[in-house]
Amino acid sequence: MAETINQWSVITIVISGLVLLLGVYFIKRGNREAHMRAMLTASALATIFLVLYLTRLGLGYEKKYVGPNHGAYIALLISHIILAAANLPLALLALWNAWKGLQAAGNLGNIDSPAARPYFAKHRAWVRWTVPVWIYVAVTGWIIYLLLGKYGEVIKGA
Numbered sequence: 300m301a302e303t304i305n306q307w308s309v310i311t312i313v314i315s316g317l318v319l320l321l322g323v324y325f326i327k328r329g330n331r332e333a334h335m336r337a338m339l340t341a342s343a344l345a346t347i348f349l350v351l352y353l354t355r356l357g358l359g360y361e362k363k364y365v366g367p368n369h370g371a372y373i374a375l376l377i378s379h380i381i382l383a384a385a386n387l388p389l390a391l392l393a394l395w396n397a398w399k400g401l402q403a404a405g406n407l408g409n410i411d412s413p414a415a416r417p418y419f420a421k422h423r424a425w426v427r428w429t430v431p432v433w434i435y436v437a438v439t440g441w442i443i444y445l446l447l448g449k450y451g452e453v454i455k456g457a
């Protein structure tokens with residue numbers, strides 16, 4: 300049960316990273332509507348990931364790394380945890396500024412209006428951090444999952 304939840308949490312965070320890249324591709328091509336849909340989908344997937352992850356923690360399922368290069372693994376794990384925690388406020392800021400900007404603009408064709416501009420300027424400034432952090436978290440989450448599949452020992456909640 301806990302292992303299945305673990306698998307699904309990795310699947311959702313990896314797909315959310317892929318949909319995020321799709322959202323970046325759409326906005327680079329000027330397709331705001333598709334960008335908005337992709338980013339809302341990526342955010343929904345990341346929310347599902349968070350629920351699954353917290354459920355797994357609640358079930359007390361944990362694996363210990365027993366493979367080579369323990370120091371490198373710990374460095375990877377710590378960087379992953381810190382950036383995963385940072386990703387939540389970064390994503391909320393991106394969504395908040397986009398939402399406020401859209402409200403001020405009225406529609407996505409009007410984002411250059413003086414009322415909306417400051418929000419989208421902030422949106423653009425913050426997403427410079429949000430996108431790379433999100434991708435790093437998704438990729439390292441997947442790597443950690445693969446490493447624990449090969450070199451992990453269940454220490455709790457088997």
Ligand code: HEM
Nearest residue numbers: 323326331335338390393394397398401410419423426429
């Ligand atoms: C966490 C979710 C989101 C992320 C990570 C994100 C990311 C991005 C990125 C990378 C850009 C391009 C910035 C640049 O090239 O300078 C951008 C621009 C933009 N985003 Fe988002 N976005 C998100 C959610 C949304 C939502 C929900 C909307 C719609 C309400 C939206 C509307 C826009 C618009 C209109 C632009 C173009 C701004 C401009 O040209 O000034 N974004 N976003």
